[in-house]
Amino acid sequence: MKRAAPRSAFPAARPLLVVTMAGLVACGGTPAGTTAAAPASTAPPPPITTTAPPTTTVPPTTTTASPSALEQLGYPVSNEWVVETITSGIEAATGGLAVGPDGTMYQADFGTRTRQGDTVFRVAPDGTVEPFVQTEDFQQLTMTTFGPDGLLYQSDYAGDRVYRIALDGTYELVAEGIDGPTGIVFLNDGDMLVESYNFSIVYRVTVDGTVTEFTRDRGFNGINGMAMGPDGTL
Numbered sequence: 001m002k003r004a005a006p007r008s009a010f011p012a013a014r015p016l017l018v019v020t021m022a023g024l025v026a027c028g029g030t031p032a033g034t035t036a037a038a039p040a041s042t043a044p045p046p047p048i049t050t051t052a053p054p055t056t057t058v059p060p061t062t063t064t065a066s067p068s069a070l071e072q073l074g075y076p077v078s079n080e081w082v083v084e085t086i087t088s089g090i091e092a093a094t095g096g097l098a099v100g101p102d103g104t105m106y107q108a109d110f111g112t113r114t115r116q117g118d119t120v121f122r123v124a125p126d127g128t129v130e131p132f133v134q135t136e137d138f139q140q141l142t143m144t145t146f147g148p149d150g151l152l153y154q155s156d157y158a159g160d161r162v163y164r165i166a167l168d169g170t171y172e173l174v175a176e177g178i179d180g181p182t183g184i185v186f187l188n189d190g191d192m193l194v195e196s197y198n199f200s201i202v203y204r205v206t207v208d209g210t211v212t213e214f215t216r217d218r219g220f221n222g223i224n225g226m227a228m229g230p231d232g233t234l
Contacts, residue, residue: 074230087127093117096144098152106132106152108141117141120154120165133169142182142197143225148190155181155194162194162205175205183226185234193234195223202226202234 070077086105095108095117103125111117117140122132139158147153152165153174162175162184175181180198187193190207193214200220204212228234 087123087129090121090123090129092119092121095141096154098144098146100146106144108144108154110142110157111140117158120144120152133165133171135171137171138163143184145184145186147192148186153184153192155184157181157197162192175203175209175211177211178203178205182224185226185228193226195226197222197224 090107092107092109093112095110096106097108098106100106105123107121107123109117109119109121116136116138118136118138119134120132120138120141121129123129137159138154138156140156141154142157143153143155145153147164151167154163154165154171155161155178156163157180160176160179160181161173162178162181163171164174165171175194178194179196181194182197183193183195185193192205194203194205195201196203199216200223201216202214202220202223204214206212226234
């Protein structure tokens with residue numbers, strides 16, 4: 001009995017066919033009597049050139065809002081206001097700012113995460129800065145304003161209090177229990193209105209320190225700063 005010849009472990013090699021633009025060509029050789037076609041030309045297209053549009057210089061335009069509305073309210077209006085730095089280097093976060101009749105400014109310190117806002121600074125007209133009042137009773141100072149009595153009034157946001165400060169630097173408690181007080185406005189009868197930033201309520205504080213609710217509204221959300229208009233509107 002004859003044993004069959006062993007098969008190769010791999011199938012017989014077959015020609016690899018490649019399709020080109022010229023037709024079918026056998027890779028590794030060409031059939032007898034045929035000639036392989038040359039591949040079609042694949043020269044790159046000519047480069048595309050673009051011409052940038054000519055630049056046009058447009059002169060700047062400025063618009064000035066009509067000052068009539070402000071002038072009607074009695075505010076001075078000028079196109080010649082000059083903004084300048086009076087002083088720098090005050091170690092304080094933004095609190096209230098009040099200007100006395102002699103031009104002296106009083107800047108309160110709101111404090112930072114690492115420093116308690118316990119100081120009201122005094123800035124002389126020549127830019128000299130010095131601590132005016134500094135005490136542990138102050139925690140995060142916000143609104144600073146002069147009252148009709150000529151004394152300085154200071155709200156203390158973290159302390160929930162309002163203080164009165166004499167021009168010699170002595171101070172006294174005026175009102176307490178206002179959660180997060182900020183803005184202060186005085187009424188003609190001497191009472192003051194104080195904002196509660198945390199509760200969005202405006203409180204009325206009488207001359208003797210009695211605190212009552214003046215107004216609240218859903219539209220209030222973190223109220224911070226008040227002013228009385230010339231027509232008596234808050």
